[in-house]
Every structure is written in structure tokens, then in C-alpha cells.
Amino acid sequence: MIIYSIRRVAGLVPILLGVLLVTFLLMQAIPGNPIDRLVGQAATADERARLRHNLGLDRPLAVQFGIYLSNLARGDLGQSFASREDVGREMLSRLPNTVRLGVYAMVIASLLGVLGGVVSAVWAGGAPDHLVRVLSVFGLSTPIFWFGLLLMLLFARCLEWLPPSGDGQSTFSLILLPGLGFKNGWPHLDFSGFAYLVLPALTLGVRPAAFISRVMRSQMLEVLSSDFIRTARAKGLSEWAVVFRHALANAMIPVVTLIGVDLGSLLAGSVITETVFSYRGLGMYTLEGIKNREYPIVLGTVLLTSVMFVLANLAVDLACAWLDPRLRVEGRS
């Protein structure tokens, strides 16, 4: 198991290098150049050349990439061209927001998805089943941005229950719990930030919820028809106990895998959700970077997102390999 884990982790290094290289080359291809964005068209050729030299953009591409990698190895992600802000620090300050959004979206998705899947399987073929299935296909079909806009319209504009946008950044720290943060170094309770999280998390959670409910349904149907469930029923257990104590636990295994894998892809979905709600997270930072041709920002955020994405997949694989030794042997061949 240890050798398997080491081999898997070592295999990630070339993949992430590939990710960086692809991102770097794509950024070079983006039309327009960062100098134009910084000084505008009016600047003289001399000023442009000086700026280009200062930013290191006049060196060959291979050298630029090499310098970036060697800085990266020292933990330096570079600075924004325009504001000269440290990209690593800015990313760190936004990361908790995105992680918090992703975790809450996943909690919502898991609750809704598992519940929907169980209801659908228990009443298979009946009205609740049809309802859940139609809702789940609809959840998979609705554009995220559209769902976000509808929620915003309903809860923020019409009912005025929740704030339409922003992140309520006040006392939130690295702590994931809403309401618990640090103020002047002391733990502090403040629920104002929570309201800003509800709509984005719900928006981001709809797709995975739909997906989880579909998988949960098919798993539950399979488990409910197995022998041990018949035994449980024959023992005279109530239907409630059969479903929740016996079937649910066994049907959950693939669903847990799915939840892990989806957590990674939620990070990408956050680009749209954060844009809709002007939520100050990594997704919005990436998009700003792309639009302003800020290479360091894009490389940094893409690397971080991909690392988290790949690590989530790895964690799921390792957990499966730990639970099922056959996978370790297959992975070796």
C-alpha cells in the first residue's frame, strides 16, 4: 500500500509539469499583450521596451518558463504585472472563500442527492421516483449561471432575504465553520458572512446533487434486491430500518467515491458561480487573470486548481485501493 501510494504521488509530478507547460503556452497565444493593457496604445516604443525588459517578457519562452519553474520551486508564484501584488499571497487570501464555497456546496449536494436517490429507489416506478428523476435531469440541464440568477432574483431582489452578491468578508478566517472566525486574534462569533454563502453554495451544489441522486438511485435499487436485505425483511425489521440501517450503508460506497471526485470538479464550476455572485474567490481571480493577460495569476491559479483536482482524485483512488486490494494489483500491471 505504501509503495502504491508513493508511486501514485510520484506519477503526479510530470502531469502537473505538463499542466503548467500547456497553460504557459496557451497564455502566450492569447491575442493582445500585457504591455498594451498596462501602458495603453499611446506609450512610446522605448517605454514599452523598458517595461517588457523589467517584466522579463523579452526573454525566450523557454527561459521565461524555466525562471517561473525555479521560482515556483522556492515557493514564489510571481507578482501581478499591474498591481505588483504577490500572486501567492493573493491566492492564499482567496483560497478559504473558494474552499468554503466548495465544501458547503458539496454538503448541500450530498444531502439532497442521497435523500433524492433513496426516495427514488424506495418508491421505484412511483410518482416520487418520477419526480426525483425529472428534477435530477433538470438539475443536470440547467446552466449554473441561470440557476444562480434565478435564485438571486427570488431571494435577493423579490424576497430580500439574502444579499445578492459579495462575500461578506469580515471576520472569516481559515476556519470552515460559518460564524466562527478570528477577530484581533480571538475566536469570534459572527454570522453575517453566512448569508453571503447560501445562494452561491446552493447554485454550485445543484449539479452534483442531481448526479449523486442518479447514482444513489441505481445503487440503492441494486442493494435493495440483494439477499441480505431479504433476510433483514424476513427477520421482521421495519422498512425504515431495512432502508436506513442496512441498505443505505452498502449503497453509499460508490457514492462517497463520487462525492470525492466531484469536490475537485466543483472548483472549476466555482468560476461561473463566483462570477455570477461577485464572490471573491479563486475562480474570479482566474478569470480576471485571463482577461488581463496576467500570466503569473493564471499560471498560479490553474496550478493550484489542478493540484487540488488531482489530489482529490488521488485521495479517492487511494481510499478505494485501501478498501479493495485488487485495485492495487491492477494498478501495477
Place this chain on the structure above:
Amino acid sequence: MSAWLRLFMPRRIGWLTGAGTVGCCLVLAAAVLGPSLAPHPVQLVHMLENVDPPKQPPSLTHPFGTDWHGLDVFSKVLWGARYSLTVGLASTAVSMLIGLFVGLTSGYFGGFYDGLWMRLVDVVLAFPSLLLAILIAASLEPGLLTIFLALSMVSWAQIARLIRSLVLSLREQEFVVAAVALGASHCRVILAHILPNLLPTLVVIFSTRIGVMILSEASLNFLGLGAPSEAPSWGVMVFFGMDHFNEAAWCSVFPATAIALTVFSFNLVGDGVRDALDPRLKDAA
């Protein structure tokens, strides 16, 4: 009973799949006939003589209202069907062709060739797919072609990996071994013996991917990375309609509903096709 026959057995088609099929036919009809059915022009050039007041609410003349230029939203939504379907179908087809080629050849030949392709697949899959599509779309000139290229270049990898895993097991089957023993060329083994066995899976992938592609197209356009503002694309209409959301919500409500209903129909049909042809893929799609 062959897989193909099962697909067309009426009792297999539930009412959900039926509803999806009707929806798909309507969207297809709108895509083909839309421009000739559209009651009003959708380009500003034609508007100079005959300008309607902007931001009119839905009425009998303009069932979906008019947008901020005074263009008829209903006509634009009809035109948008052609745009979205073109991008959705073309990018699905192209990504499937690339994925099929890579999966077939690397699964069949194996070795160094396989290793090379699979490392590339690893890199592509290490990106969250929408993020890579955004990067590619941003690195090209905005337009229909860009969206199509970005979507095709992102989604081939997943298909290649799935096809490869199927080819790996098909390669060991007796009928393939027999064909090789009879002296069939690589090309013949791949095209005449392996490919036909992949067809049901390919149909399933195709029908389940179209919805995803249309949705991704809308998302890229929504982020402002695709077509220009005057293009009759549903995503673009929602994106620019947001600026006028408070006073003219219909500018984005109708195109967004069109996206949702189209993808909904395609997903319903995709589910039906998958259940009929390849129930094993139930969780994978």
C-alpha cells in the same frame, strides 16, 4: 435480441424519453427552419429604417419582447437554436472522432505509442474541463469556431480513455485473436472486428455528450469568451441581458429557458438511449 432492435422496441421507450424526443425534434426544426420562420430581423443592419422601441415587454407582435437594441427576442431565440446545435453537434462529433482514433489505436497497439497518448490524456484530465476550455477559448480570437475548438480539445480525452479500456478487453477476445491468426491486417482487425463492437457505446456517448456540450457552449459565452455581443447565441443573449436584468428580464429569461429545455430534452433522449443500449454505462455517463 440485438442492441439496435432493442432501441426501437416501442415498449422500451418510456414517456420521459418520448417527451425528450419531441423536444429534440422541436429544437432541430427551429435550427433548420428558424431563420425563415423568424418574424423579425435579428441584425442591426436591417433595422435602420424600421426600428422598434427597445426593451418592450412581451406582446402579440413580440412574443418574447424586444431587447436593448429593439430586436425581437423571439426571433433571436429561434436563430440561437441553429447556433447552439451547430456548436453542440460539431464539437461532440469532432471530440468523439479524436477520442475514437486515440482510444482505438493506443488500446490496440499498446507499448510506447499508448504510453505517449495516455500521458497526454492524463495532462488534459488533470485540468478541470471547464477551466481548460476557458483557457483555450481565451487564447483564440472570439467566435463560433473558437468555442467549437475549445470544447472539442477538452472533451476528447475522457472519450479516448473509455474507448481504450474497451479496446483493451476486446483485443483479447477469441474473435480478434482468430482474425489475427487468419492473417488479417491491423487496419482490418481494427475497422472490421473491433470498431463494430464499439458502436453501441459510441451511440451512448454521443447522445449523452450533446447536452453537456451545449451547456458548456452557453457557459463559455456567458463568461464573455465566445461570440461577439450581436451574435444570436443563447449564452451571449443571457450574458448581455444581465446588464438589463432589472428593467427587461425577458432578454435573458427566454434564451436561458431555451438552453435549459434543449439540454433537458437531449439528456432525456440520452438517458433513454443509454438504458436501451448499454445499461452498464448507467453510472459512467
